[in-house]
Amino acid sequence: MNQALFVGLGVQNDSDLITNRNIINPAKMAENEAVTLIAILSPKPGKKERVVELMRKIVDGVIANEMGALQYEMFEDLKTHEICFVEKYADGAAQKFHENTQYFKESIGALVQEDLLSKDYELRFCKTLAGFQVRR
Template structure:
């Protein structure tokens, strides 16, 4: 089974950063509680802008697909659209590790 890495880039619209973060935190809580095959899920913010980056790892692509089917993820996606919360489309990039290391 190949571990799936996912990077998501979210660019909040001006003045919408708090609402976007609130929605992301709800996804983090739901993921932590309900998805044992999600190994990593954390939120970062770029140093030079208000963009959020989410770093995720799943035991498989099927586990990532499961994540996207969950109500808390669907609620996030719907709110982003309905409330016009982002300045550009959310970018979600699944990938597989080629080389490197995680800890020393």
């Protein structure tokens, strides 16, 4: 991974992309365990549409190419207008595959190069405690 693309997001090296300051290191998770994460991006004023445009490229790539992505949804926080992702991968390998795709690297790189975010992104690895994903 080209770490220069991620420096503006608070990432100093490849492992920081996964072990960002405030999250659990997923390396401690079982290799075959599903990976669920929440990502939050805070666009600068007037930059939300460009951020959404770049992130839609990732969403389109995930839909077309990532069978290991079980859930990949982009939301807008109605109060803060932050862009939030809920992502679920079949396992750690599927999540690693995602962050090594060209469309991911290019879109994240553009976020940095165009200085679109007001602060470092938040990345939270989660585990399910209760509830359901889809009611049938």
